[in-house]
Amino acid sequence: MLPDKHGRYGRYGGRFVPETLIPALLELEEAYRRISREREFKEELAWYLKDYVGRPTPLYFARHLTAALGGPQIYIKREDLAHTGAHKINNTLGQGLLARRMGKKRLIAETGAGQHGVATATVAALLGMECDIYMGTEDIRRQRLNVIRMRLLGSKVIPVESGSRTLKDAMNETIRDWVTNVRHTHYIIGSVAGPHPYPMIVRDFQAVIGKEARAQIRKITGRLPQCLVACVGGGSNAMGLFHPFLNDPVRFVGVEAAGHGLASGHHSATLVAGTVGVLHGSFSYLLQDPWGNIQEAHSLAPGLDYPGVGPEHSYFKDTGRAEYVAVSDAEALEGFKLLSRTEGILPALESAHAVAYLQKLAPEYGKDDMIIVNLSGRGDKDMDAVAEALEVSGD
Amino acid sequence: MTRIDQVFKRLKAKREKALIPFITAGDPDLATTKALALEMVAKGADLLELGIPFSDPLADGPTIQAASNRAVQGGVHLAEVLKLTGEIRRETDIPLILMGYYNPIWQYGLERTAREAAVLGVDGFIIPDLPPEEAGPWRVAAAKAGVAAIFLAAPTSGAERIKHLGRLTRGFLYYVSVTGITGARMELPPDLVTALKEVRRLVKCPLAVGFGISTPEQVRWLAPYVDGIVVGSAIVQRVARLKGQELIREVGDFVAALKAPLRAR
Numbered sequence: 001m002l003p004d005k006h007g008r009y010g011r012y013g014g015r016f017v018p019e020t021l022i023p024a025l026l027e028l029e030e031a032y033r034r035i036s037r038e039r040e041f042k043e044e045l046a047w048y049l050k051d052y053v054g055r056p057t058p059l060y061f062a063r064h065l066t067a068a069l070g071g072p073q074i075y076i077k078r079e080d081l082a083h084t085g086a087h088k089i090n091n092t093l094g095q096g097l098l099a100r101r102m103g104k105k106r107l108i109a110e111t112g113a114g115q116h117g118v119a120t121a122t123v124a125a126l127l128g129m130e131c132d133i134y135m136g137t138e139d140i141r142r143q144r145l146n147v148i149r150m151r152l153l154g155s156k157v158i159p160v161e162s163g164s165r166t167l168k169d170a171m172n173e174t175i176r177d178w179v180t181n182v183r184h185t186h187y188i189i190g191s192v193a194g195p196h197p198y199p200m201i202v203r204d205f206q207a208v209i210g211k212e213a214r215a216q217i218r219k220i221t222g223r224l225p226q227c228l229v230a231c232v233g234g235g236s237n238a239m240g241l242f243h244p245f246l247n248d249p250v251r252f253v254g255v256e257a258a259g260h261g262l263a264s265g266h267h268s269a270t271l272v273a274g275t276v277g278v279l280h281g282s283f284s285y286l287l288q289d290p291w292g293n294i295q296e297a298h299s300l301a302p303g304l305d306y307p308g309v310g311p312e313h314s315y316f317k318d319t320g321r322a323e324y325v326a327v328s329d330a331e332a333l334e335g336f337k338l339l340s341r342t343e344g345i346l347p348a349l350e351s352a353h354a355v356a357y358l359q360k361l362a363p364e365y366g367k368d369d370m371i372i373v374n375l376s377g378r379g380d381k382d383m384d385a386v387a388e389a390l391e392v393s394g395d
Numbered sequence: 396m397t398r399i400d401q402v403f404k405r406l407k408a409k410r411e412k413a414l415i416p417f418i419t420a421g422d423p424d425l426a427t428t429k430a431l432a433l434e435m436v437a438k439g440a441d442l443l444e445l446g447i448p449f450s451d452p453l454a455d456g457p458t459i460q461a462a463s464n465r466a467v468q469g470g471v472h473l474a475e476v477l478k479l480t481g482e483i484r485r486e487t488d489i490p491l492i493l494m495g496y497y498n499p500i501w502q503y504g505l506e507r508t509a510r511e512a513a514v515l516g517v518d519g520f521i522i523p524d525l526p527p528e529e530a531g532p533w534r535v536a537a538a539k540a541g542v543a544a545i546f547l548a549a550p551t552s553g554a555e556r557i558k559h560l561g562r563l564t565r566g567f568l569y570y571v572s573v574t575g576i577t578g579a580r581m582e583l584p585p586d587l588v589t590a591l592k593e594v595r596r597l598v599k600c601p602l603a604v605g606f607g608i609s610t611p612e613q614v615r616w617l618a619p620y621v622d623g624i625v626v627g628s629a630i631v632q633r634v635a636r637l638k639g640q641e642l643i644r645e646v647g648d649f650v651a652a653l654k655a656p657l658r659a660r
Contacts, residue, residue, distance in 0.1 A: 006528065014529050016497055018454045020549035020574060022526045023556070162460060163450070172453045179454065180575035182551060278498045278524070279451070291472035292499035293450035 002312065007196020010318065012311035015195040017175070017281045024182045029197040031102045036204070041097065048093055049208065052126070053083045055090075057209075059216035059372070064342040069358060072365035075225065075372045076345070077213045077241065086348065086377030087209060087237045088119035092188055094205035096123035099186035106130040106185040110174040112139055112167030112233070113303035113350065114146025115377055116190030121155035123188075131155040134174045136165035139302050146381055164296040167233075167306045171280050191234025192310030195281030199310050206240025213372055214244050226365060227251040230374035231353040232324065233268065233304035235313045237376035242322060252322035254313060255357045257299035261328055268297035269326040270309040271317050279308040285317070300329040300385060301349035303377070331356045333389055336379065348377030349385065398490040398518050399543055399566035402441055403601040403622055412657040413623030414439055414614075415603060416630055416650055417494065419446035419462035421471025423634070425479050431634070431646055436487050438647040439654030443483070444521070444625060447476050447495030454523040456578025458628040461635065473503050477515055484516030492545065492566075494521040497529075505533050509540035519543030519566045527563055534563070550574045550590060554597055561598025567623060570594055572606045579609035579628040583617075591620040615656035626653055 002009045007029075015025055035041050049055040058081065062074045079087035092109075099107060107124050108131070111117030117133040124131030133150055137159045140147050150157050163169035171194075178187040192199045192206070210228075217225055228245060230238035232254040242252045259267035267273065274285040279294055287295040287307035297307040316322035327335070332349060335356025339347050347355055354373050361371065379386065387394060396404070406413055416435050420428050432443055448466035452459060473495065480491050493512065500508050500522065512520070519542055525533060527546060537544040543565035548557045551574060561568050572587055573580065584590075587604075595602060604617055605625025614624050633645050 015526065016524045016529055017526065018523050018549070018571075019526050019547045019556075019560075020551050020571060022528070023551045023553060162464075168451070172451055175453045176456070176576045182574060277502060280453075281524075288498070288502070290502070291474075292502035293467055293472075294498075 002315070003196060003200055009312045009315035012282065012284050012314040013196055013199060014283050015281060016278045016283065017195045018179055020179050021182060025195055025197065032098060032197055032201055035098055035101050041101065045094055045097055048097070049090070053089050053093065054081065055208065056212040056216070057081050059213055059220065062343050065339065068338065068342050069362040071362035071367065072226065072369040072371050074358060075217060075370060077209060077372055077374045079209060079237065080345070080347065080351070080375045080378035084115070084119045084122050085380065086115040086119065087206060087240060088116045088190060089122065090208050090240065091190065091202050091205040091236065092116070092119040092123045095186065095188045095201065096127050096129070100127055100129070102186065104184060104186040106181065107188055108132050108134070108174055108177050108185055109188045109190060110134050110167060110170040111190065112170065112305055113301070114139065114143040114150070114381060115303060117157070118146050118149045118153070120188050121150040121153035124155055125153045132158055132177065134158050134160050134170040134177070136160045136167065136170050138165035139167065142302055142385060143381055166302070168294065168297070175280065191236040192239045192312060193234040193280060193282060193308055199282065199312055202236050203239045203243055203312065206236050207243045209237065209240040209374065210242060210244035213241060217370065217372065221370065223370070224248050224250055225370040225372045227253060227361065227371045229253045229255065229354045229357060229361065229371060231255045231304060231350045231376060232271065232309065232313060233306045233350065234308065235310040237374050239310060239312060241372070241374045252316065253357065253361065254322055254324045255353045256324060256326040257301055257304040257353055258326035258328040259298040262326060266298035267326065268299040268304050268306060270307060271313060271324040272326045276314070282311045284311040284314045285309050300332060300389065301353065303348070303350040304353065325357060327353045327356045333386070336386060345375065346379035347375055348379050349382045351376045397543065397566065398488065399442065402490055403567065406441065407622070410659045412618050412621065413441035413603065414650065414654045414657055415442045415444055415623050415625040416440050417444040417446060417625060417627030418630055418634060419448060419459060419466055420476040420479055421448055421466030421469055422462040422631070423465055424469060425471060425475060429479060429483060430643055432483050433486060434643050434647040435650045436489050438650040440489065440650055442490040442492060442623065444492045444494055445476065445480065447473055447493055447499060449496040449499055452496060454576055456576045456628060458579065458631050458635070459577050462631045473499050473508065477511055477517070480512070480517050481515035490518040491516060492519045492521060493517055494523070497522050497525045505536040506539070509536040509542050513540040513542050517542055519545045521545045521547065521569060523547060527560060545569055547571055548594065557594055557597045561600055564600060567601035567603045568598055569625070570602060570604045572604050572608065575606070577606050577628055579632060580607035583607055583613060587617070588620055591617070595620060611652045611656055614653050618657050624657065
């Protein structure tokens with residue numbers, strides 16, 4: 001099973017970080033391999049996932065959405081119903097418990113949409129750990145409610161003014177903090193990105209999504225689905241859903257953000273339109289200019305607004321195990337409206353990208369076929385942005 | 396023997412230590428970088444370190460981030476930095492070292508970068524986000540072209556890694572003084588001298604220390620324990636603040652003041 005001992009997925013992955021961090025990454029890998037196998041740790045994590053996060057999350061047969069699409073049966077994996085409103089808590093809880101066992105006193109994290117920041121702040125409060133969250137000032141403006149949530153949970157939100165003032169820059173700043181405070185601080189990376197062993201650790205903690213979904217659909221229907229669909233920014237919710245189906249004859253579709261359109265240059269479609277290189281510690285697809293400077297990403301969904309992507313997704317792209325497509329801001333808003341009106345579920349703008357792509361996929365399938373779409377988060381955090389984009393008045 | 400080896404050997408014979416000033420190439424523009432480089436050589440620099448601008452310099456503090464950003468905004472990239480080093484090389488024999496992040500170098504091509512750099516008179520590269528585990532292809536390309544792949548060691552490295560880094564590195568080993576990013580600091584870690592003595596014991600190659608060193612007093616304090624001292628952010632701060640002849644004069648005076656405690660007594 002990948003990654004190999006160098007942290008590589010084929011040619012992707014690795015550990016491209018300053019020497020100062022290498023011993024910490026080696027220590028983290030060793031601790032993770034040891035602790036994650038301990039029965040006590042597994043029981044503790046399982047207990048929190050059930051009684052605190054509310055797992056398993058339902059696999060919901062979306063009858064009305066299915067009817068509206070007029071093709072395959074659509075099942076929705078309801079990660080939006082997990083505590084804090086998104087799948088991010090699966091990973092922050094796992095890493096938080098791991099960090100505590102490693103004797104770390106402080107947690108740090110980057111956040112874009114604020115969902116990973118909130119999930120990290122939540123776990124810090126739960127475990128009684130100090131916590132600082134780095135967030136670009138552009139995202140702070142777009143996701144004010146999540147900033148308030150993090151502060152109420154007792155974390156400090158540190159504004160990042162550099163670069164595009166979004167997720168990429170928040171991640172740079174978190175890495176700088178970690179380089180400085182590595183001896184007592186654990187960095188909870190929020191996606192299947194970053195240097196080895198993070199893509200592996202985050203994938204493993206998020207794999208609970210796919211393990212549950214696989215068992216649930218077999219219990220409900222006695223079969224496996226034909227296709228899985230999830231949005232991809234860094235790619236953690238998609239990897240979490242896909243990975244347990246790796247050896248099954250099931251199609252994987254990852255949906256990136258095409259922003260204003262791929263031709264406009266204002267998008268976050270790293271796998272669809274990017275080229276390979278090194279960003280934030282791993283070799284993967286990314287958005288860059290011909291000189292290797294990282295380009296700014298764009299998406300209406302702040303959680304997808306990232307110019308990199310997890311290395312295992314790059315591997316899946318090259319091997320053809322998964323296919324990657326892109327959906328524009330406007331199409332994602334249509335997906336948002338579709339799910340809201342048919343099922344009474346307001347999706348996060350990120351997840352709305354996956355929902356939107358169902359409209360393109362549905363005609364390829366018959367009525368006996370099944371598609372699972374990962375609803376990675378709920379839409380409450382996006383109300384201001386959606387209201388503005390769809391010109392919905394609150395008066 | 397390479398230019399870097401020769402300089403350390405010559406200084407050692409004189410019981411003198413190397414001053415290695417750093418500035419970001421293209422901040423505020425390439426012509427100023429050239430003028431500053433030549434002034435620093437004239438005022439006592441023994442090796443020169445030039446930064447290749449990059450959009451996301453994650454090992455750097457605010458000062459060098461801002462400098463890198465100014466240069467990127469000015470459209471300066473690796474090919475222009477290489478050309479600049481060629482121009483500087485025509486006027487001085489001082490070892491020229493480029494500091495740059497891995498992605499721009501990988502995009503330009505490892506072999507192409509090393510080959511063109513060698514032809515233009517670059518002596519070595521420091522790539523702060525390329526640890527030895529990932530450096531295999533770069534070490535091959537650098538060795539083939541005859542430029543030094545210079546490695547960094549950190550306070551977190553531990554004895555075994557430091558020994559390993561000491562064997563891998565070419566030219567000198569760059570010891571990072573602090574657990575942290577670049578940037579001028581009022582105070583350096585109190586146990587830095589102990590750490591340097593330990594590194595000295597573990598490696599045979601010349602040893603330079605950098606990160607945070609910003610005053611002649613700090614240089615004087617550390618000089619007995621190393622072969623060279625890198626000063627970056629403290630110079631880059633002056634580049635950000637001053638212009639024209641005033642900038643050149645001020646940086647020249649500062650370099651002279653930093654070099655004074657490194658001369659044989």
